[in-house]
Amino acid sequence: MYRALDSAAISPVTAGETSSEPASKRFGFRADIEGLRALAVGAVIAFHFGVPGLPGGFLGVDVFFVISGYLITGLLTDEISRTGRIDFLQFYARRARRLLPIAFVVLVATLATGALILAPAEQDHVTQGAAAASLYASNIWLLFQRFDYFAPESALNPFLHTWSLAVEEQFYFVWPLLLQVGASLFRVRNLPWLIAAFTLASFVACIIVVGVWPPVAFYASPTRAWEFGIGALAFLVPLPGILRRPIPARILAWTGLAVLAACIVVMSERNTFPSWSALLPVFATAALLAAGGASDGRALGLLSSPIAQFLGKRSYALYLWHWPIIVFAQILKPELTGWERLACGALTLALATASLRLIERPLRLSPSLMTRPRTSLVLGVGISLAGALVALGGHVTARRIGNRPEQRLIVRAAEETPLVSSTPSCMQKLEHTRPTTCAFNTTATGPNVVLLGDSHAAQWFTPLEALARERNLRLTAVLKSSCAVADVPVFSTRLRREFSECYAWRKAAIDQILAARPAMVILSEHAMGYVISPTAPDKDDAAMVDAAVWGQGLKRVLKRFSDAGIPVTVIADTPRPGFNIPTCLGRAQRRGHPLSSCDVKASVATNADLAIAEGAAVADLPHATRLDLTPQFCGDGTCPAMRQDHVLYRDANHISEGAAIRLKPALERMLGPGLDAATR
CATH class of the missing domain: 3.40.50.2300 (Response regulator)
Structure with missing residues (x-):
């Protein structure tokens, strides 16, 4: 029933046959997976950029989760089968080299941009998000902040997208340990049973929690782990013999792609998510991966196209850069035109390409770092701590600016309840x-x-x-x-x-x-x-x-x-102004704009x-x-944000304490x- 996990057969090469080739060749590059990454990041960016007709673009994150479960399980079980153990030092060193340097650059660039255009109170909040992002705890921070991923105010948080990176890294911290302990206690051949139990438990927890408090089910690692587990099982459990033949494998791949595309077009933020509905995109992704594995990645040529490979190689950098860019663009100009959104996309692609060539690839493939995993790990920890320190510095600066007399009046209105x-x-x-x-x-x-x-x-x-x-x-x-x-x-x-x-x-x-x-x-x-x-x-x-x-x-x-x-x-x-009045006033004050720019029409x-x-x-x-x-509040067709040096609102709809008292x-x-x- 299960794919053999001995040293001679960890990954299918053709129609499920085993191979005695070296592991690097047996578990080599899969163009279809690179293309699937392109599809995932493209869906997410389209969703965030407001491309019409793709309300389910946020499902791209779920595709990434399944891919991660598939790849990491394959690599680690291959290593266990060959050596009997996982080299944790090498594993985490590889993660540090690939992920942390570019994340640090994006973090610094985001904080620097925020310091120029955000209100001090906003920047203070953003620095907290930056610190959480640098420590891969964004999902936890967002939960404590009661941030709804789909709420309008979330569009102002330039580190919102790092929640999924935090979930992935938390998975990477636990998964190798689970596989190593499971292989030691239950033998490698029984790992699929252990992972299936783990996956089922996570899914049941997800269904229970989403009915009580959806944000916890959305952000928490334990309620998302089942998606990684499905990816792992897609690698470990072989397809039935008939589906490993070229034509059936191709049909399975096209079916998976069609279902995934339909989910992206039909599903939306109005669906309770993740819930039963999440099974469709998750299993569709698993089907694509399994079909590609049964045909050595050749089941779906579309995913191997040059454009898919180009975007797939840049998927991590694209994901990191796109969200801060669109957030700041919408802060500067709330109603972006289609051409302006295209310009944001072009800037995202340019920065992602530069990041890949100048940061990600040189450090990931550095011979000196590859042969010195301890150095890589120390470098990674140092980068994470440096990111937290930069965020702390930004926090102190934002507080100092917020305490200036012209800003204090605005900040106080937002704080008093x-x-x-x-x-x-x-x-x-x-x-x-x-x-x-x-x-x-x-x-x-x-x-x-x-x-x-x-x-x-x-x-x-x-x-x-x-x-x-x-x-x-x-x-x-x-x-x-x-x-x-x-x-x-x-x-x-x-x-x-x-x-x-x-x-x-x-x-x-x-x-x-x-x-x-x-x-x-x-x-x-x-x-x-x-x-x-x-x-x-x-x-x-x-x-x-x-x-x-x-x-x-x-x-x-x-x-x-x-x-x-x-x-x-x-x-x-x-x-009801419909936008955060203290934030608007703080930005106007910071940029030297008239405070009356925050007034709203009575209509x-x-x-x-x-x-x-x-x-x-x-x-x-x-x-x-x-x-x-x-x-x-309103007169002559206008509802002012301030009256006689008093801020009238503490957010987008509640009047300030000062206004109520007056x-x-x-x-x-x-x-x-x-x-x-x-x-x-």
Whole structure:
């Protein structure tokens, strides 16, 4: 059943026959694999550059994972069969020579470019990503930072793409040890069984985790290891005899290529990934590799074409350079034309070619380094540490610039958040389904007022808490992040599925408030930010939600409070710029541009249809009212980023603490009569 793993037969040469040739020849260069690398990196670059018609281009990373599992398993099992052991020093020395020098150059170039065009707070964050990248821990760092690979804000992180390199290196750290121990304990012939068990366990973990917290399944090495395992099994487990013949092998290869191409065209970021759907591109890649192995790489001539070989040889450098280039290009000019994207591609190819010729190839093939693995390893460790030190230096510099008076005002606006938002027990997270209440001004003898909603309700907490103290009222916060209180369907872009936890929390929260019978409910939420179905528009604009559906859902909730005789006031959502205001101001300040360049048109930041729908929702309910503070933010068709030297937003949609505090008089003027009536 399994391919023989003795010294005479580690890699098929023709139709599964064994060979007694030297290992270097038996496991030699495969042009089809080089071509598959070209396909993988081309798909990823096309996806990142926004090429239409290829929404599944991110699957190129999965192709790389399968190729890595195939090649590394072949090389290491060949070495075990010939020598009885893996030369770990040589293995890691080879990795260091090939990967680290060019990665260091890209890291330094990226940090230097960022220092010129990014806001200090941005550059501070980028330096953290650089340090993680230099230590091959990007995937872990991104998890702790709660970075969604597909979220719009991820497009501003020039080290985002290094997550996959971190996963690969973590695999390379564990895999040789697993193979060596497995071969010692279970014999080489039984390695396929061990790897199959390892692969199955990883896949099961992936399926379980992706249903609970997709980012962990996406970034974590243990939930990605099964893809490497499939590649390993594609090498170790021979094809059935009939498929090793030239024509069947060619059919298998073309089938694999067709399935892989279909996945790249049909699948998209809307698919929960990696999950069951990941099996298609992974097995398609494995089929291509196995078919090529059965025919000595000749099953698919397309992958051996000159252009495929040209790109395949540069795949690593192309992957490293392309993402920082497109990130910085889009920062300098958010709406790139097709020609400008082509220019970015040409620059990527030029830098990749220069890197291959001047850095990667000379060091990888250096005779002095090849014969001195310890020197290679020391050099590699030194380069990694140097990268971390360069990142640390950039971090210190960014902090120093950020502390300058003209930048400090902007940085402070981004850093300050309401107390209720930074208190974990007050702001329920995505996974929570049971509401908790946070009580404030508990010594007051007056009635209780409830603040209900999401983070856009929380942004009003500070002025409302001040009003409660002044009026001898108790204030209770019932809040959940990214959860609409309006009775509408919600599709979580972070969980990549319908937000069932929100539905459970919403029902429980409303029931709990009705039972408590507060004197008043103040409801506010990020109405313009909700995606109400997986097929709704996912652009970061104010037209994301269906106004009619939202208005009807809001009315159903308001009616429950009104029918119970509980006054309820809706604070309309604040204007939504759609881009990070402090970041924009920091960049403008850094480049000497006018700060007014960060102002946004009112027609873009507001949604008139939504305002009409919300007005209709409260119109015929006796105990429901709606307040709209939009005039406090926008005038003459413009919503400014700053007013009287105060930054109005702390990110792309939340108002700053300073803005909320300064709006207390307006809020009291509009809310006061309702509070007076409710507390008599």
